[in-house]
Amino acid sequence: MTNSPDMKISLCGLELDNPIIPASGTFGYGHEFAELYDINVLGSFSFKGTTFEPRFGNATPRIAECPEGMLNSIGLQNPGVHAVINEELPKLEKCFRKKVIANVGGFSVDEYAKTSELLNACDQVGMIEVNISCPNVHNGGMSFGTDPAAAAEVTRAVKAVTTKPVVMKLSPNAADIAAIAKACEDAGADGISLINTLLGMRIDLKTRRPILANKMGGYSGRAVFPVAVRMVYQVYEAVKIPIIGMGGISSAADVIEMMLAGAAAVQVGAANLVDPFACPKIIKELPGVMRNYGINKLTDIIGGAHNG
Amino acid sequence: MLSQNIFTITENEKIADKTFRMELSGDASAIVRPGQFVNIKLNGFFLRRPISVCDCTGSGLTLIYKTVGAGTEYMSTLHAGEKLDLLVGLGNGFDTSLSGDSPLLIAGGGGVPPMINLTKRLISEGRRVQCVIGFNTANEVYCERELRKLGAEVIVTTADGSYGVKGFVTDAVRGLAYSFFYTCGPLPMYKAIRSVVSSAGQYSFEERMGCGFGACMGCSIKTRQGAKRICKDGPVFNSEDIIWEELEK
Ligand SMILES: Cc1cc2nc3c(=O)[nH]c(=O)nc-3n(C[C@H](O)[C@H](O)[C@H](O)COP(=O)(O)OP(=O)(O)OC[C@H]3O[C@@H](n4cnc5c(N)ncnc54)[C@H](O)[C@@H]3O)c2cc1C
Ligand SMILES: Cc1cc2nc3c(=O)[nH]c(=O)nc-3n(C[C@H](O)[C@H](O)[C@H](O)COP(=O)(O)O)c2cc1C
Numbered sequence: 145m146t147n148s149p150d151m152k153i154s155l156c157g158l159e160l161d162n163p164i165i166p167a168s169g170t171f172g173y174g175h176e177f178a179e180l181y182d183i184n185v186l187g188s189f190s191f192k193g194t195t196f197e198p199r200f201g202n203a204t205p206r207i208a209e210c211p212e213g214m215l216n217s218i219g220l221q222n223p224g225v226h227a228v229i230n231e232e233l234p235k236l237e238k239c240f241r242k243k244v245i246a247n248v249g250g251f252s253v254d255e256y257a258k259t260s261e262l263l264n265a266c267d268q269v270g271m272i273e274v275n276i277s278c279p280n281v282h283n284g285g286m287s288f289g290t291d292p293a294a295a296a297e298v299t300r301a302v303k304a305v306t307t308k309p310v311v312m313k314l315s316p317n318a319a320d321i322a323a324i325a326k327a328c329e330d331a332g333a334d335g336i337s338l339i340n341t342l343l344g345m346r347i348d349l350k351t352r353r354p355i356l357a358n359k360m361g362g363y364s365g366r367a368v369f370p371v372a373v374r375m376v377y378q379v380y381e382a383v384k385i386p387i388i389g390m391g392g393i394s395s396a397a398d399v400i401e402m403m404l405a406g407a408a409a410v411q412v413g414a415a416n417l418v419d420p421f422a423c424p425k426i427i428k429e430l431p432g433v434m435r436n437y438g439i440n441k442l443t444d445i446i447g448g449a450h451n452g
Numbered sequence: 453m454l455s456q457n458i459f460t461i462t463e464n465e466k467i468a469d470k471t472f473r474m475e476l477s478g479d480a481s482a483i484v485r486p487g488q489f490v491n492i493k494l495n496g497f498f499l500r501r502p503i504s505v506c507d508c509t510g511s512g513l514t515l516i517y518k519t520v521g522a523g524t525e526y527m528s529t530l531h532a533g534e535k536l537d538l539l540v541g542l543g544n545g546f547d548t549s550l551s552g553d554s555p556l557l558i559a560g561g562g563g564v565p566p567m568i569n570l571t572k573r574l575i576s577e578g579r580r581v582q583c584v585i586g587f588n589t590a591n592e593v594y595c596e597r598e599l600r601k602l603g604a605e606v607i608v609t610t611a612d613g614s615y616g617v618k619g620f621v622t623d624a625v626r627g628l629a630y631s632f633f634y635t636c637g638p639l640p641m642y643k644a645i646r647s648v649v650s651s652a653g654q655y656s657f658e659e660r661m662g663c664g665f666g667a668c669m670g671c672s673i674k675t676r677q678g679a680k681r682i683c684k685d686g687p688v689f690n691s692e693d694i695i696w697e698e699l700e701k
């Protein structure tokens with residue numbers, strides 16, 4: 145018997161069997177996938193971005209095809225934090241034994257804090273991931289994630305009401321992503337996750353109008369992988385806290401590349417939509433690919449691409 | 453329940469203007485109701501393409517599709533023997549327990565394919581089936597013979613009068629008596645149907661989809677039962693649950 149390589153990782157104090165985590169918005173609250181496979185094979189998963197109030201989201205069409213990727217403008221449709229706690233989490237408990245990552249969206253600093261505080265009280269929640277790509281309604285709709293001071297303010301507000309690790313999820317649409325990451329770290333964040341989607345648009349040649357009802361949407365999928373690797377690499381040089389890398393991951397080789405750039409764990413987003421079995425397939429092929437590259441222990445390679 | 457299976461194309465032929473019938477062999481046992489759909493992975497395209505199941509047996513299925521863009525154009529170039537990765541068993545499908553004795557099936561253009569499987573099911577359940585299928589012009593007409601062969605009474609309408617009854621499906625529906633209706637077609641057709649039907653019915657909806665199995669919230673629709681996903685809670689919705697004012701927007 146050959147001993148299988150060690151895929152275990154430690155993330156902000158949470159021990160995960162492997163670094164594979166389905167990304168928020170592509171895995172619902174887990175049930176659709178639990179019907180297809182045992183989701184306990186996952187390291188964890190990040191549930192759909194949850195806001196304080198229920199939200200229907202944007203008008204449809206919300207989806208557009210792109211080369212090697214897709215645009216989405218869901219508009220944070222979710223049933224609101226109370227329904228998540230009272231309905232979704234009890235259902236999830238029946239099919240998922242591990243800790244889940246609670247992804248939180250918000251349109252004001254106060255909303256982020258209120259939602260996070262409620263989720264912090266749930267045993268099933270292992271970590272809070274704060275999506276700061278949302279527009280700040282108190283600041284002309286500018287995204288919290290494009291301004292270091294606003295990102296720091298959200299970090300401090302969430303940290304003040306939680307005891308669980310807080311991971312700040314960054315927008316790639318920021319001018320200087322390393323500066324945002326540093327601001328979050330200085331404000332007390334326990335980790336950084338990136339990248340969220342890149343702002344994009346497609347236009348229908350027949351109607352000569354944007355395809356998405358919302359006109360603009362977030363670009364993700366394989367096409368964004370090089371952008372994500374570059375940003376994870378830059379953020380790794382700027383902060384000491386662990387990084388969850390994502391953006392375009394669809395194979396075990398991508399996982400290794402992202403970890404070499406500096407990720408301690410990874411998330412898989414759009415790939416789940418195209419292939420519902422993407423994550424278990426990656427987990428299954430990871431040991432073989434690790435062996436091919438002479439990797440015995442996955443944690444050994446985190447940030448391996450950096451000099452010194 | 454969804455399953456992901458590899459199918460082999462056994463036939464892919466043109467049956468009308470810009471319209472193709474594709475026969476596939478493979479495990480189609482996940483398909484349990486007429487009106488369900490499959491989601492097809494195509495080489496060189498990121499998102500899958502949703503297509504209704506036209507007909508199925510346990511060991512294969514039939515799709516009828518129109519070439520409207522790059523993905524369906526590519527599909528039309530595939531040959532027998534080539535393989536396709538399909539998610540099968542998607543969507544709720546039509547509920548034939550609501551049909552009553554003499555259901556009416558109304559379909560426009562691209563909405564005709566699922567009516568084959570639905571007719572088959574209703575006839576096997578002992579119903580008298582009437583179909584009204586509408587097209588723009590004579591060379592677009594398909595499925596008329598298949599529906600008759602299954603035992604349905606069929607009225608074809610064409611907008612330009614080049615075949616069958618001149619006009620829209622609504623012109624043919626007006627004079628008919630029926631216990632319940634099932635419809636599949638474009639939204640403008642639904643708006644017209646609403647004002648002429650005399651019974652309750654079920655409507656099948658389309659939307660651009662990210663996943664097709666309920667994970668991404670790409671295909672939401674507001675209903676009287678709250679927000680629903682067209683891919684998972686639909687594509688078929690009861691007439692009384694649809695909020696038409698929302699669809700007017
Ligand atoms: C539940 C369901 C059942 C369907 N059944 C059939 C069928 O039986 N026969 C048939 O010919 N067509 C059917 N359609 C429509 C079919 O999915 C589209 O025509 C097809 O996806 C177009 O792809 P394309 O690459 O050729 O077009 P493009 O316009 O190049 O496609 C670009 C993107 O938009 C999406 N898209 C474009 N038009 C539609 C549409 N009308 N509905 C949903 N997505 C769309 C595509 O899937 C793709 O992601 C169905 C759609 C749905 C949602
Ligand atoms: C349909 C869809 C919905 C998403 N919803 C959310 C969300 O609610 N909250 C969030 O933080 N990120 C959301 N994202 C972003 C993903 O979590 C991820 O950061 C991004 O898609 C990049 O990864 P990928 O290229 O693997 O998809 C969404 C992405 C998609 C495709």
Ligand code: FES
Nearest residue numbers: 662664668669683
């Ligand atoms: S297309 Fe993803 S939920 Fe319907």
